[in-house]
Amino acid sequence: MNQTKIKDNLFRFLLLIIASLSIVAVLLICFFLFYNGLPAIFKIGPANFLFGMQWNPEKDVYGIFPMIVASLYVTAGSLLFGVPIGLFTAVFLSKYCGKRLHAFIKPVVDLLAGIPSIIFGFFGLSVIVPMVQSFFHTNGKGILTASLLLGIMILPTIISISENALNALPESYYEGALGLGATKEQAVFKTMIPAASSGIFTAIVLALGRSIGETMAVVMVAGNAAVMPKSVLSMVRTLTSNIILEMGYASGLHREALIGTGVVLFVFILIINFVLLLFKKSYE
Amino acid sequence: MNEPINQISFKKEFTSQLNHPGSLLLYLLIILSAVFTISILFLIIGYILYKGIPNINLKMFEWNYNKENLSMLPTIINTLILTFLSLLFSVPVGVGSALYLVEYQKRSNKFVRLIQLTTQTLAGIPSIIYGLFGFLLFVVGLSWGYSLLGGALTLSIMVLPVIMNTTEESLKSVPDLYREGSYGLGVGKIRTIFHVVLPAALPGIVNGIILATGRVVGETAALIYTSGTVARVPSSIMGSGRSLAVQMYTLLSEGLYMDQAYACGVVLIVMVVLLNFTSSLLTKNESRN
Numbered sequence: 001m002n003q004t005k006i007k008d009n010l011f012r013f014l015l016l017i018i019a020s021l022s023i024v025a026v027l028l029i030c031f032f033l034f035y036n037g038l039p040a041i042f043k044i045g046p047a048n049f050l051f052g053m054q055w056n057p058e059k060d061v062y063g064i065f066p067m068i069v070a071s072l073y074v075t076a077g078s079l080l081f082g083v084p085i086g087l088f089t090a091v092f093l094s095k096y097c098g099k100r101l102h103a104f105i106k107p108v109v110d111l112l113a114g115i116p117s118i119i120f121g122f123f124g125l126s127v128i129v130p131m132v133q134s135f136f137h138t139n140g141k142g143i144l145t146a147s148l149l150l151g152i153m154i155l156p157t158i159i160s161i162s163e164n165a166l167n168a169l170p171e172s173y174y175e176g177a178l179g180l181g182a183t184k185e186q187a188v189f190k191t192m193i194p195a196a197s198s199g200i201f202t203a204i205v206l207a208l209g210r211s212i213g214e215t216m217a218v219v220m221v222a223g224n225a226a227v228m229p230k231s232v233l234s235m236v237r238t239l240t241s242n243i244i245l246e247m248g249y250a251s252g253l254h255r256e257a258l259i260g261t262g263v264v265l266f267v268f269i270l271i272i273n274f275v276l277l278l279f280k281k282s283y284e
Numbered sequence: 285m286n287e288p289i290n291q292i293s294f295k296k297e298f299t300s301q302l303n304h305p306g307s308l309l310l311y312l313l314i315i316l317s318a319v320f321t322i323s324i325l326f327l328i329i330g331y332i333l334y335k336g337i338p339n340i341n342l343k344m345f346e347w348n349y350n351k352e353n354l355s356m357l358p359t360i361i362n363t364l365i366l367t368f369l370s371l372l373f374s375v376p377v378g379v380g381s382a383l384y385l386v387e388y389q390k391r392s393n394k395f396v397r398l399i400q401l402t403t404q405t406l407a408g409i410p411s412i413i414y415g416l417f418g419f420l421l422f423v424v425g426l427s428w429g430y431s432l433l434g435g436a437l438t439l440s441i442m443v444l445p446v447i448m449n450t451t452e453e454s455l456k457s458v459p460d461l462y463r464e465g466s467y468g469l470g471v472g473k474i475r476t477i478f479h480v481v482l483p484a485a486l487p488g489i490v491n492g493i494i495l496a497t498g499r500v501v502g503e504t505a506a507l508i509y510t511s512g513t514v515a516r517v518p519s520s521i522m523g524s525g526r527s528l529a530v531q532m533y534t535l536l537s538e539g540l541y542m543d544q545a546y547a548c549g550v551v552l553i554v555m556v557v558l559l560n561f562t563s564s565l566l567t568k569n570e571s572r573n
Contacts, residue, residue: 004472011474012388018380019399022448025441026402029409032420088317096314105322107564112325114495114560115553116502118529122536122549123328126335152324159321185307185314206408213410215505216533240412240505247419247509262416266409273408277401 030266037263040256049260055226055237057246062257064264066228070143070236071265073229074218075211077147078154082211083204085151086158091188093159094166095174113156121220124149129221136233141223144232149217154207161206165199166192198283202276209272213265215240239265329553336550339543354535354544356551358517362432362525366511367500369436369521370443371493377440378447379482379489386455387477407445411506414442418510430524435511442506443496450495454488455481491566498559502552504529528552 041049044062052063093105128148133140173195177187193200223235224245237245242261250258302308345357381399389396418438422428458481466476482489504527512524513534526534532548535541 008473012384015380015384015388018377019384019395021377022381022399022402022406022444025444026405028421029413029417029441032417032425033413036420084313085317085320088314089321092314092318097318105318107560108322108325110564111557111560112321114498114502114556115325115328116504116529116556118502118504118532119328119332119549119552119556122532122545123331125536127327127331155321155324183304183307185310186304189310209408209410213412215410215412220536240410243412243416244505244508247416259416259420262413266413269408269410269413270405273405276404 033259033263033266036256037259040253040260041263043253044257044260049257050264053228055242057250057254057257060253062253062260064239064242064261066226067237067239067242067261068264070222070229071212071238071240071268073143073232074146074150074222074236074238075208077143077232078150078211079204079208081148081151082154082158082207086155086203086207087162087193087200089155090159090162090166091193093163095184095188095192109156109159113160117153117214117216120149120153121217124217124221132233138233139223139235141221142233142235143222143229146218146222146236146238147232149221150211150214153214153217154210157207157210158203161203162196162200165196165203168199169195198279201279205272205276205279209269212268212272213240215244219244239268329557332546332549332553336546336548339547340550354515354541356528356531356548358515359526359528359531359548360551361517362511363501363527363529365432365517365521365525366436366439366507366527367497369433370439370500371496373437373440374444374447374496375493378444378492379451382448382451382455383477383482386452387473387481403445403448406441407449409442411442411503414438415506415509417441418506422510428522430510430512430514431522432511432518432525433521435507435527436521438506438510439500439503442503443499446496446499447489447492450492451485451489454485454491457488458484487566491563494559494563494566498556498563501527501555501559502529503527504533508533 040062044052049062049064050068051065052061053065054061054063055066056062089109093102093109097105124145128145129140131140132138132142132145132148136144169192173191174187177191178184182190218238219241222238222241224237224241225235226237226242227234229236239261243258243265247255247258345355385396385399415438418434422434422437423430426434428434462480462484463476466480467473471479507527507530511526511530513526513530514524515526515531515534518525528548529552532545532552535545535548
């Protein structure tokens with residue numbers, strides 16, 4: 001009897017250690033990024049680094065402001081495309097399609113979520129870039145192209161979370177609206193979507209995180225010029241692209257500046273996570 | 285006459301929409317968006333297959349990679365090794381953590397909240413940040429250089445939330461009756477977990493493993509600077525070797541080998557589709573039971 005109790009406690013302790021590993025992982029990631037990235041930021045000068053207009057490793061000039069702006073533009077653009085289409089598709093899945101059609105479309109959305117970003121990048125490079133090219137007579141790469149591609153990539157996130165939020169509502173909201181003489185669309189858009197707004201907000205914030213952190217797809221279609229964008233067709237380099245493009249051959253302060261770029265991106269992600277946390281708390 | 289009153293015929297719905305042009309417009313947008321979402325997936329898959337299949341030949345599955353023959357086989361083997369190694373770390377940790385959270389802790393416990401917060405954070409970190417972290421810890425910090433092991437460890441942290449969340453959900457869906465029945469028969473907690481709870485939760489756990497495999501197979505950004513870009517199967521897991529997805533990226537960025545990149549894309553897509561297909565079969569079976 002006593003022996004099983006000892007075994008039980010040992011097992012419990014083992015699981016506790018295992019469960020704590022994810023905390024250790026987060027702390028390690030924070031430590032390694034900040035420890036390696038912050039010194040460079042201070043060496044360059046936080047203002048020069050964050051708001052510098054020039055990125056020129058050969059002259060040891062490291063300003064990432066154009067990339068911060070590019071990341072924000074591309075992310076905003078992707079939400080502009082992805083959120084309406086995703087939300088409408090979620091409404092379709094929740095209210096407009098029969099069981100059979102649902103059983104077909106749901107796996108399609110899941111599969112879209114599973115397609116590797118390198119495949120998306122490849123698709124963007126060989127389909128969307130030529131499309132933009134022939135339409136606007138530019139070289140095809142730039143903010144618009146990256147936004148379109150990312151807009152497609154965030155669809156599954158928006159669709160599945162919004163659909164869950166819509167399905168979690170009491171059926172009486174919908175039926176009540178119909179009973180009062182609303183059309184199906186009025187019932188959905190004037191009662192259900194406002195009622196599900198917290199879930200939809202979560203979907204949008206998660207999609208934002210995915211968009212700002214996406215690397216492989218963006219690097220292939222954004223053009224990668226580290227200058228301030230002049231229009232939606234300008235070629236830009238995002239924070240993520242900057243890391244993946246130059247890490248291979250960088251050394252010294254250059255490498256540290258790239259890690260610093262990662263730190264800035266990481267801080268953006270932490271802020272997004274924090275917003276989500278606050279938001280969930282305020283709803284509870 | 286016999287029309288059920290809780291259903292609207294298509295004709296009726298359409299005439300009511302003609303009276304509300306705003307609703308009609310929304311209706312059209314909804315349909316168009318759904319059609320767009322579905323067709324874009326088939327367009328992507330169809331396009332890669334259409335461009336890639338003519339470029340696949342048996343030579344691409346030869347053992348050696350060289351300038352004349354950009355063989356995929358070494359990178360496919362590397363992908364399998366990476367998948368196996370990363371699961372080797374992430375599955376025990378993910379399943380163990382989920383067990384602790386569900387079987388040993390109360391829901392609203394502070395520790396549980398903290399773990400949930402950290403998994404959420406891990407799930408939100410982009411793969412390029414994992415890549416940087418892996419580079420700083422394994423390649424530079426421990427001075428392993430580029431290695432399959434370093435890449436696999438990086439990926440195992442990345443897929444940890446996937447495995448933890450799916451396992452947690454499926455553990456929660458095991459009815460308490462099972463546990464109580466087992467305790468009632470005088471079986472201890474550990475045996476109950478291994479002989480009753482885990483087997484009942486197995487389909488969900490397997491589903492998590494499949495989803496994690498899908499992410500490992502398609503991952504690029506986290507691997508380029510951790511397991512490196514050598515196109516050979518290394519002699520040990522401490523050597524550098526590139527996965528299929530990384531191969532696709534390097535071929536593309538060199539710009540000379542579009543055809544071969546398409547071929548890689550085909551193999552990658554087939555792997556991902558198969559994995560997703562198995563996963564949706566599993567979840568379907570589960571919901572039927």
